[in-house]
Amino acid sequence: MMLLPGLFNYWLVVVLMMIGFYVVIAQGNLVKKLFGLNIFQVAVFVFYISMGKIEDGTAPILVDGEPVYTNPLPSVLILTAIVVGIATLALGLALAVRIRNAFGTMEEDEIDAAEADPS
Amino acid sequence: MITPHLPILEVVLPLVSAPICLILRSAVVAWWMAVALTWAAFAGALMLLGEVLNAGPITYALGGWAAPWGIEYRIDLLSAFVLVTVTAIGSLAILFARAPVAREIPADRVYLFYVMYLLSFTGLLGIAVTGDAFNLFVFLEITSLSAYVLISLGSDRRALTAAFRYLIMGTIGATFYIIGVGMMYMMTGTLNMADLAARLPGVLHLRTIDMALAFITVGLSLKLAVFPLHFWLPNAYTHAPSAVSVFLAATSTKIAAYALIRIIYTVFGGPAVFAPMPIDEMLLGFGMLSMIAASLVAMFQDNMKRLLAYSSISQIGYMVVGLSLGNVEGLAASIVHIFNHAMMKALLFMAVGCVFYRVGSVRLADIAGFARRMPITGAALLVGGFSLIGTPLSIGFVTKWFLLEGALEKGWWPVAAIVILSGLLALVYVWRIVEAAYFRAPAPAVEGIREAPAIMLAPLLILAAINIFFGIDGTLTGDLSIAAAQALVGTSP
Amino acid sequence: MTGSEALLAAALVVPLVGAALIVAAGRRPNLRDGIGIATAAVLAVVVIALVRDVLAGARPRLVLVEMLPNLSLAFSAEPLGATFALVASVLWLVTAIYAIGYMRGHHEHHQTRFYAFFAVSLSATMGVALSANVITLFTFYEALTLCTYPLVTHHGTDEAKRAGRVYFGVLLGTSIGLQLPAIAAIYVLTGGLDFAPGGILAGHVSPAAVAVLFVMFIFGIGKAALMPVHRWLPAAMVAPTPVSALLHAVAVVKAGVFAVVKVTVFVFGIDLLRSSGSxxxxxxxxxxxxxxxxxxxxxxxxxxxxxxxxxxxxxxxxxxxxxxxxxxxxxxxxxxxxxxxxxxxxxxxxxxxxxxxxxxxxxxxxxxxxxxxxxxxxxxxxxxxxxxxxxxxxxxxxxxxxxxxxxxxxxxxxxxxxxxxxxxxxxxxxxxxxxxxxxxxxxxxxxxxxxxxxxxxxxxxxxxxxxxxxxxxxxxxxxxxxxxxxxx
Known part of the structure; x- marks a missing residue:
């Protein structure tokens, strides 16, 4: 069975993704939510890089007599995605700070209670 | 000289000017720059539309790298139509924005507002012109990230939490989208939409492609705020600054609808994909749920912005139902509703913005009887309201007619019934606003107010004129969307 | 444009112009009421001339605007529509005279608004009477509901508002809920919506579909006040009497029965209904x-x-x-x-x-x-x-x-x-x-x-x-x- 070892990376992706997703949903703390979101995104990065990898492939540098190399495109794409991810995380953290200043808390249930309060 | 590079100029000019505004740190300069750029983009979009109508789709290889290796911008009738819609809204909303922004946002941050506005505008245009699935993700995130910032600028502290929730939901949606794109890339080795469209039929039977379509549909539905995935939207539109509500309500969900049409029809081949993967039935179900459930919620709102936000979710249902019908009329309804809904919601949010500017509240109880003091705003609200209901001679009727035609052509009576029912529910919630505006005794806050300033009324009146004109003579938008739908469904005109 | 086509256009435009002038003259009651009577008189003359042409065999036709491909706002005059237009316009003239005595004698407020909407309602009535296809009929039918709403709620009391809601809810609910889908279905089935002698449905639909569509039309035309969709009419009686007199005894309700007769004869067709027994x-x-x-x-x-x-x-x-x-x-x-x-x-x-x-x-x-x-x-x-x-x-x-x-x-x-x-x-x-x-x-x-x-x-x-x-x-x-x- 190639299932487990051959698709090891993909299993990792699924596990990471689920962990990230769970944290986003289950955690009440805004910063923890953001970390969960980041784990979720990282899982996708791993997914992209895994699919570009070719067994025994080298780095994609053009040299004579080395025809097998890893597909560079997914790595490049993920570079872009990482930038987007960092921007998202930074913005999310900035919002979390502003929320903490405005509400005095970063726990979701306490914020909900404060919002329901009309004052 | 410039014309061949128009597609890229549309995107690059606002992108470059955003950091310039940031460096100059002047609200006045930033506003003038944003006005100049949005109007230039609008003119460019009109030129592109003319060119597409004359000579067919335009392709532009970014940096001279030919597709499928480089990123390709491809403008067909649908993109040109959406481009015109988005730039029209962008250029009208920026005119409207100056007065309310100066009041609602601290003076030292006003220039930042325009920076974010330009960035968001860039992203929207990028989505419309790109022919590359991954590039679409990048633009989607550019527009979303700046939208989060724009919403968080609202004066109420709840704007912050609304923006945060939107950020979480939006990021999950975008991530779902790239998961789907990655799966498609795994199976086909390309990210170019035209290339994908050519290669996907061969691998359509694979489960990976099933999953890809599922991930993309769910991801975009999150951005689109289809019914069970809509939770971010009402708060975001309610607590955002007036100008942001106008801009986002009219563009951000519409561009997501465009992306969904693009993926399902251009990339996956439309009706061909519905047979192996019944994604159309799923979308149809959720679209109808959106139409009814959101209207029912809207009926009980006392906050006008929140009411309009829920109405947006219901109207998004029209687009989703239209594209899931899988025939030309249905798809044309979706496409024309991108335009129609943008125009009517921008008009309504602008009218509400004018009321907020003078009265300082958007609660029905506080604004009672305002229409007597602000007759122009009141009339504009009335025009937008009729469009929402879809009475004849309003742009809403054009969409409704296409939808009914599409549903009845397939013999789907229940769908037609739901469309009609949703219009009746719209009648109820629109009439609540109209009654409050015209037929109730003036609230204390309404005494002594004046009509909104001219710079807010000008775009309001232009939008009202658009609403009326394209409602009475819907042939232009109707023909365009039918032609675009025919190109997408694959039946030659 | 021939003479009768010009009359057709004038019948629609004259009340609108009158409404605009009434608003413009709002601050001078005598001038305003004079304009009201003059408008009604001009309309009556126009319609009488039109009726004469129709009796002489003219069938003027006018396409105002194409709303959507294959869907236009078009007008034409035929004897039934001419009858309705004649009744409405002549009685408007009488009502205009009556209303002045009533509104002044009863010291009603907001008289300018009242007269302006009255004139607009008459324009919508003319649109119904002279419509050349179902969608035009529907459009002006809806317009008539909308511009009579302020007249029904004229007094602005809670009772008037409640009645206004019933009026609005029943009329718009039935027309959007039943009439509009029936119209769309006919369009999809036959590809056209123009009124034609003998009907347009024959040969396109099964008897069962005819029966369903006929039910949808009859109850979709709430203004005909067939039970059980009659509730709006007693509710509308909160309006000032001239409104009840002209609109709720003549223009609005006759628009309803007119639409019923017109649709029965020129959309379904006597023969089709007789043979299908629906x-x-x-x-x-x-x-x-x-x-x-x-x-x-x-x-x-x-x-x-x-x-x-x-x-x-x-x-x-x-x-x-x-x-x-x-x-x-x-x-x-x-x-x-x-x-x-x-x-x-x-x-x-x-x-x-x-x-x-x-x-x-x-x-x-x-x-x-x-x-x-x-x-x-x-x-x-x-x-x-x-x-x-x-x-x-x-x-x-x-x-x-x-x-x-x-x-x-x-x-x-x-x-x-x-x-x-x-x-x-x-x-x-x-x-x-x-x-x-x-x-x-x-x-x-x-x-x-x-x-x-x-x-x-x-x-x-x-x-x-x-x-x-x-x-x-x-x-x-x-x-x-x-x-x-x-x-x-």
Whole structure:
């Protein structure tokens, strides 16, 4: 069975993704939510890089007599995605700070209670 | 000289000017720059539309790298139509924005507002012109990230939490989208939409492609705020600054609808994909749920912005139902509703913005009887309201007619019934606003107010004129969307 | 553009121009009311000229704008539409005169708004009467609902607003909920929506679909006030009397029955309905409405409500005329549009005059009032006779044709309904006349005379028209004959 070892990376992706997703949903703390979101995104990065990898492939540098190399495109794409991810995380953290200043808390249930309060 | 590079100029000019505004740190300069750029983009979009109508789709290889290796911008009738819609809204909303922004946002941050506005505008245009699935993700995130910032600028502290929730939901949606794109890339080795469209039929039977379509549909539905995935939207539109509500309500969900049409029809081949993967039935179900459930919620709102936000979710249902019908009329309804809904919601949010500017509240109880003091705003609200209901001679009727035609052509009576029912529910919630505006005794806050300033009324009146004109003579938008739908469904005109 | 096409356009535009001028002259009441009367007079002349052309065989047609591919706002004049336009425009002129006496005598507020919306409503009525296809009819039908809403809620009280909601909800709910999908279905089935002699549906649909579509249309046209979608009409009685008189006895309700007849004849087609047998139920529904509404009217003490229920019952005469699918019955329906209009407007004028002069709204308060207001109550008596259908009034003419149609097509049910309705009508109208003239005035009754001259003059005029139509029915009869000839 190639299932487990051959698709090891993909299993990792699924596990990471689920962990990230769970944290986003289950955690009440805004910063923890953001970390969960980041784990979720990282899982996708791993997914992209895994699919570009070719067994025994080298780095994609053009040299004579080395025809097998890893597909560079997914790595490049993920570079872009990482930038987007960092921007998202930074913005999310900035919002979390502003929320903490405005509400005095970063726990979701306490914020909900404060919002329901009309004052 | 410039014309061949128009597609890229549309995107690059606002992108470059955003950091310039940031460096100059002047609200006045930033506003003038944003006005100049949005109007230039609008003119460019009109030129592109003319060119597409004359000579067919335009392709532009970014940096001279030919597709499928480089990123390709491809403008067909649908993109040109959406481009015109988005730039029209962008250029009208920026005119409207100056007065309310100066009041609602601290003076030292006003220039930042325009920076974010330009960035968001860039992203929207990028989505419309790109022919590359991954590039679409990048633009989607550019527009979303700046939208989060724009919403968080609202004066109420709840704007912050609304923006945060939107950020979480939006990021999950975008991530779902790239998961789907990655799966498609795994199976086909390309990210170019035209290339994908050519290669996907061969691998359509694979489960990976099933999953890809599922991930993309769910991801975009999150951005689109289809019914069970809509939770971010009402708060975001309610607590955002007036100008942001106008801009986002009219563009951000519409561009997501465009992306969904693009993926399902251009990339996956439309009706061909519905047979192996019944994604159309799923979308149809959720679209109808959106139409009814959101209207029912809207009926009980006392906050006008929140009411309009829920109405947006219901109207998004029209687009989703239209594209899931899988025939030309249905798809044309979706496409024309991108335009129609943008125009009517921008008009309504602008009218509400004018009321907020003078009265300082958007609660029905506080604004009672305002229409007597602000007759122009009141009339504009009335025009937008009729469009929402879809009475004849309003742009809403054009969409409704296409939808009914599409549903009845397939013999789907229940769908037609739901469309009609949703219009009746719209009648109820629109009439609540109209009654409050015209037929109730003036609230204390309404005494002594004046009509909104001219710079807010000008775009309001232009939008009202658009609403009326394209409602009475819907042939232009109707023909365009039918032609675009025919190109997408694959039946030659 | 030929002369009759220009008249067609003018019929739609004149009231709109009038409305704009009325708003512009809002600060000078005399000028404003003068403009109102002048507009109504010009419209009446235009429509009369148009009617003359139509009788001479002209069928002008005008495409205003193409709303969507294959879907245009278009107008044309044919005898039935011309009949309706004629009734509405001539009676508008009378109402305009009456309204001045009423609105000033009753010290109503917001008179400019009132007159402006009144004029716009008339433009919408012309649009209904002269529509060349179903979507145009639908559009102006909706417009008529919208621009009469401010008139219904004119008083701005909570009661008026509640009534406004019923009015709006029932009319828009039925038209958007039933009529619009039926129109869309016909468009999808046949690819067109133009009215055509003999109908457009034949050969395109199964009998079952015809039956379903017919039900959707009949109940989608809420303005015809067939039970159970009649509730809006009594609710609309909160409006000032000129509105009840012209709009809720003539323009709005006749737009409803006009649409029913027009759709029956020019969309479904007499032959198709007869062969598919899908309109038989309508005779029973309309017959039930006639009897039930008359019975309810019997127990109404508020005079305007009694008149409203009488209207509901009389409208169904027209519907039943269409449902019999017989040439004579269709002539009766066309004639009854005219006959009921002039008689019922007389009754409403009288009710309004009583309100203005004596401040009375209840039937039980009218003892002996005929001695104080002989002209008003005399006119009321003539209107009542016409409602019952006795000579020498207009009601007799139309009822005669309806009965002949019923006999010729062997509809025993209709004959029975008409006879019973005559008795019921006599039972709820004649006691009012009796009480007004033959009962003594109650002790200590307030001193009052007739209503203002403009109002009394108007109601005398319409009662004279009611009698005149009995002796000189040529014009409406010629139009009715032309309509039936065209509809075959």
């Amino acid at each position: 309109s038989g139920w309508l005779i029973y529904v309309a017959g039930f409405t006639i009897l039930a509404a008359s019975t309810i009217a019997l127990f109404q003490d508020n005079l305007k409500r009694r008149l409203a229920y009488s209207t509901i019952s009389q409208l169904s005469y027209i519907v039943i005329g269409a449902a019999m699918l017989h040439p004579l019955a269709l002539q009766g329906a066309s004639l009854h549009i005219v006959a009921h209009a002039i008689a019922k407007i007389t009754l409403f004028f009288a009710a309004g005059a009583i309100l203005v002069a004596a401040d009375k709204t209840r039937v039980s308060e009218l003892d002996g009032i005929g001695r104080r207001m002989p002209w008003t109550m005399g006119a009321f008596a003539i209107g009542s006779l016409s409602m019952v259908g006795l000579p020498p009034t207009a009601g007799f003419v139309s009822k005669w044709f309806l009965l002949q149609g019923a006999v010729a097509s062997g509809q025993v049910v209709v004959i029975a309904v008409l006879v019973a309705a005559t008795l019921l009508n006599a039972a709820y109208f004649l006691p009012i006349v009796y009480a007004a003239f033959f009962r003594p005035l109650p002790d200590g009754a307030a001193q009052h005379g007739e209503a203002p001259l403009a109002s009394v003059g108007a109601l005398v005029l319409t009662s004279a028209l009611t009698v005149a139509m009995f002796f000189f029915p040529e014009l409406p009869l010629a139009l009715a004959r032309a309509f039936v000839a065209e509809g075959q």
